[in-house]
Amino acid sequence: MVASPMMSTEPDILIIAASETDANLYYATRFLAPDPFIFLRIKGEKMLIMSDLEVDRARATAAVDTVLSYSEYEGRLKRRGAASPGAVDIVDDFLKERGVTRLLVPENFGFEYARRLQERGYVLTTKREPFFEARAVKTNEEIQAIEATQRAVELAVQRAIDLLRAASVKDGLIVHEGRPVTSERIKKLINVSLMEGDCVAQHTIIAGGIQACDPHNEGAGPLRANEPIVMDVFPRNTTTRYFADMSRTVVKGRPTLEMKRLFDTVLAAQEEAIASVRDAADGQTIHSEVVRRFEQAGYKTGLLNGRMQGFFHGTGHGVGIDIHEMPRISKSGSRLQTGHVVTVEPGLYYPGIGAARIEDMVLVTDDGCRNLTNFPKVLAID
Numbered sequence: 001m002v003a004s005p006m007m008s009t010e011p012d013i014l015i016i017a018a019s020e021t022d023a024n025l026y027y028a029t030r031f032l033a034p035d036p037f038i039f040l041r042i043k044g045e046k047m048l049i050m051s052d053l054e055v056d057r058a059r060a061t062a063a064v065d066t067v068l069s070y071s072e073y074e075g076r077l078k079r080r081g082a083a084s085p086g087a088v089d090i091v092d093d094f095l096k097e098r099g100v101t102r103l104l105v106p107e108n109f110g111f112e113y114a115r116r117l118q119e120r121g122y123v124l125t126t127k128r129e130p131f132f133e134a135r136a137v138k139t140n141e142e143i144q145a146i147e148a149t150q151r152a153v154e155l156a157v158q159r160a161i162d163l164l165r166a167a168s169v170k171d172g173l174i175v176h177e178g179r180p181v182t183s184e185r186i187k188k189l190i191n192v193s194l195m196e197g198d199c200v201a202q203h204t205i206i207a208g209g210i211q212a213c214d215p216h217n218e219g220a221g222p223l224r225a226n227e228p229i230v231m232d233v234f235p236r237n238t239t240t241r242y243f244a245d246m247s248r249t250v251v252k253g254r255p256t257l258e259m260k261r262l263f264d265t266v267l268a269a270q271e272e273a274i275a276s277v278r279d280a281a282d283g284q285t286i287h288s289e290v291v292r293r294f295e296q297a298g299y300k301t302g303l304l305n306g307r308m309q310g311f312f313h314g315t316g317h318g319v320g321i322d323i324h325e326m327p328r329i330s331k332s333g334s335r336l337q338t339g340h341v342v343t344v345e346p347g348l349y350y351p352g353i354g355a356a357r358i359e360d361m362v363l364v365t366d367d368g369c370r371n372l373t374n375f376p377k378v379l380a381i382d
Helices: 025-031 055-061 070-079 087-098 113-121 141-168 183-197 211-212 258-274 282-295
Strands: 011-018 039-043 045-050 065-068 102-106 123-127 169-170 172-176 203-208 228-233 247-251 302-304 307-309 316-318 325-329 341-344 346-350 352-356 360-365 369-371
Touching: 011 025, 011 087, 011 228, 025 102, 039 087, 045 055, 045 070, 055 065, 055 341, 055 360, 055 369, 065 070, 087 113, 113 123, 123 341, 141 172, 141 183, 141 228, 141 247, 141 325, 141 341, 141 346, 141 360, 183 203, 183 228, 203 211, 211 228, 211 352, 228 352, 247 258, 247 352, 258 346, 258 352, 258 360, 258 369, 282 316, 307 346, 325 341
Parallel strands: 011 102, 045 065, 102 123
Antiparallel strands: 011 039, 039 045, 169 172, 203 228, 228 247, 302 307, 316 325, 316 341, 341 360, 346 352, 360 369
16 A cells, blocks of 8 residues: 555545544544444545444434445345455445545555455555544534533542542551542542543553653552652543543642652643644644753653653643544644644653653644643642
């Protein structure tokens, strides 16, 4: 397949996937199904070829122009002598009817599908994400969906903060209602609250102490007083399918002076980065400024004592029907555009001091951005 980052005219498109796990397919069809189905856009017309199980539901609910029956194509091919026609045979028959020989497919298009189509003479071209350019620029309806998910996040995290505030400290451990407060207990509290708000979270991060120094460590075991706890919560709404993403860092008790300085440095860097977000801003430049600010404050990044320390992830990413989507605010960043929804989440990680990550979601506007996150950024919890 020939890689092509841009297409000058609207190409004919083929996707064969399950929309439950393929965001591009769900975006194109607004039809959710756990099993693979066939989507084509030919000369601007959006079409599905669906199994008997899904064809009626697709005709009633899918945001496409035409829904065709898989079994009708299958039966036709069998009458012509095909023993057990599959998806590629059906796509081939469909495309021959319309004289189509060139197709644009996603980068994750199935290798076997591609090989068999190419054997039959089709020219397949891939395109880098965003496969659908419009996905990155959110409509008002999409922004409202993201904000609704974010409100559920804030409610859930507030419940966790309330539990930590009500807890006591015994032998260095955080204790509530006679039991140690664990990462698992906080995650359960947050995840149940999210479910009550029609959201589902996977891989919620509640990481304390040295665990927090690994940005994607989900956290396990008892949480200790006077040590940072990084909370990173990023659920999907079960109705709209849109994600939200928020991180906060807290300490139950008294943070050390070094930890407080670390937190304040991250917060100042985040505020500066948010102030730099606007239409046409360069994500790479925003990220570079965060790196520069950290280095000027004396926080170096690199491999030390066998592990990465400092700031070693991107400053932000797009959020939508994928938790990580374009654009990026990172060392390989993207040009921002009005309508993008991006996170701004700098962090610093030092096992000898602690960790801090603070993350908001913002909507890029013509002259700045609107913060979609309404939650305090406070380190110490009494």
